[in-house]
Amino acid sequence: MQYSEIMVRYGELSTKGKNRRSFIDRLAHNVRNSLHQFPNLVVKAHRDRMHLQLHGEDSEAVMSSLKKVFGIQNFSPSIKVEREIEAVKESALAIVKEQFHEGMTFKINTRRSDHDFEFDTNEINDMLGGCILKNLPGISVKMKNPDLILRVEVRKNGIFLSSQTIDGAGGMPVGTAGKGMMMLSGGIDSPVAAYLAMKRGVEIEMVHFFSPPYTSEQALKKAKELTAKLTPYGGHIKFIEVPFTEIQETVKHDVPSGYLMTVQRRFMLRIAALLAKRREGLAIFNGESLGQVASQTLESMVAINDVTTLPVLRPVVSMDKNEIIKIAQQIDTFDLSIKPFEDCCTIFAPPSPKTKPRLDKAREYEARLDIDELIERAMAGIKISEIKNGEIFLNQQEDNFAELL
Numbered sequence: 001m002q003y004s005e006i007m008v009r010y011g012e013l014s015t016k017g018k019n020r021r022s023f024i025d026r027l028a029h030n031v032r033n034s035l036h037q038f039p040n041l042v043v044k045a046h047r048d049r050m051h052l053q054l055h056g057e058d059s060e061a062v063m064s065s066l067k068k069v070f071g072i073q074n075f076s077p078s079i080k081v082e083r084e085i086e087a088v089k090e091s092a093l094a095i096v097k098e099q100f101h102e103g104m105t106f107k108i109n110t111r112r113s114d115h116d117f118e119f120d121t122n123e124i125n126d127m128l129g130g131c132i133l134k135n136l137p138g139i140s141v142k143m144k145n146p147d148l149i150l151r152v153e154v155r156k157n158g159i160f161l162s163s164q165t166i167d168g169a170g171g172m173p174v175g176t177a178g179k180g181m182m183m184l185s186g187g188i189d190s191p192v193a194a195y196l197a198m199k200r201g202v203e204i205e206m207v208h209f210f211s212p213p214y215t216s217e218q219a220l221k222k223a224k225e226l227t228a229k230l231t232p233y234g235g236h237i238k239f240i241e242v243p244f245t246e247i248q249e250t251v252k253h254d255v256p257s258g259y260l261m262t263v264q265r266r267f268m269l270r271i272a273a274l275l276a277k278r279r280e281g282l283a284i285f286n287g288e289s290l291g292q293v294a295s296q297t298l299e300s301m302v303a304i305n306d307v308t309t310l311p312v313l314r315p316v317v318s319m320d321k322n323e324i325i326k327i328a329q330q331i332d333t334f335d336l337s338i339k340p341f342e343d344c345c346t347i348f349a350p351p352s353p354k355t356k357p358r359l360d361k362a363r364e365y366e367a368r369l370d371i372d373e374l375i376e377r378a379m380a381g382i383k384i385s386e387i388k389n390g391e392i393f394l395n396q397q398e399d400n401f402a403e404l405l
C-alpha cells in the first residue's frame, strides 16, 4: 500500500489545557529532529492531530522511527484520496480487500473537519459500508470490536483513509518538563534512567566523568555512543565530559580508603549541581538502584546527597537488576553497556567501601581538600558536544565550556 501520510494522535498532552500549544510545538520539533534523516517529510502540527506528509519517503522506515518519539499515543498510516465519493469508495474497497478473510467483520468510522463536504458522516459511513458489503460476500458489519475499522477523515485538502492504528511510545514530549542533568556512566543503569527521565518529558544533558589515562578513549566513546542510542526518543542531546583525574588522584591520596567512594561521589554531584545551575537544569538524575552496590544504600545517599539542595532523581531506584536489563535490551543500550571498558569509578574503587558511610565523617575528610580549586580546574577542562540522531557520535564540534558561558 502506498501511503501518503502518517496521522499522529497525541498522548497525555491532550489534557494539559492552555499549555497544549507549546506541547504540540515541542512534539513537532522533536519529531523533526528525530526524523531528520527523511528530507522530504513534512510535519504539520494541528491542535488535535499531527500529520506527517511522506512525499515519497518510505512509510515503514518513518513509522519505525516515529514509534520511539515520546508524547505520541498512536498513529495511522493513511491514504489521501480526492474529495470525490466514487474515488473514496474505490480506495475503501481496495483497503478492505487487501486484508479480507472469510467471515471478516468491519465498521466505517468517519470524521469531518470540513463541514462543507456534500455528505455528512452518517451518509459517508452508509455509502462506503454499502459498497463494501456489496462487493465482498461474507463480510459483515460489527460495531463492537470488529476485525477492521476503516477510519475516514474528510478535510479541506482531501479525504484520508486508514485501517491501522499503531501504538506510539506514550509519555510526554521531551523538553516539556524542563531540563535535568543526567549523570551518565558507561554502565547498564544510567542509560535506562535517562530513557525514563525522557519519557516523562525531561530534556536531559549528559554529564560524564572520565579519568585519562586511567580510563581509555574507548570508555569515553562508549558513553557518547550510549547517548546516541537515546537520541531517537527526543532528538539532539548535549554531552558534557568532565575531566576527573585530578580529583580522583587527590581523593585517593588524602582520604581514608573506606570513604574514597563517598567523597568522589560528593565531587561528582557538586559538579553536576554547578552545571545544572549554569545551564538552567532543575534537577539531577542518576542510575542508582537501592541496595545494588555499596554506594547505593540509603546511608550512602544521605552522605552524598548532602552537597546539593537540587532534587536528585533516581528513576530506577526500586527496580531489580533484571527489570533494568529488560529495558536496556528494549532500548538497545545493553550490548554497549556490557562492553568491558573501565569506568573511572571502577578504577579508583576502594577494596572495601563503607556501605554505611557517616555524613559527619564524609564532611570531615573532604574538608582536608581544596574543594573549590579542584572543582574549578575540572570545570575549566569541560567539553560539550551535541549528539544527533543517526550519528555514532560527534567528536569534532567540541566547544570549550568557558566560551559557551
Ligand code: ATP
Residues within 6 Å of the ligand: 182, 183, 184, 185, 186, 187, 188, 189, 190, 191, 207, 208, 209, 210, 285, 286, 287, 288, 292, 293, 295, 296, 343, 344, 345
Ligand atoms: P551504572 O550501571 O549506571 O553505571 P552502577 O550500578 O554501576 O550504575 P555506580 O557505579 O555506583 O552504579 O554508579 C551509580 C550512578 O552514579 C550511575 O548510575 C551514574 O548515574 C553515576 N555515575 C557513576 N559513574 C559515573 C561517571 N563516570 N560519570 C557520570 N556519572 C556516573
Ligand code: MG
Residues within 6 Å of the ligand: 185, 186, 187, 188, 343, 345
Ligand atoms: Mg557503573
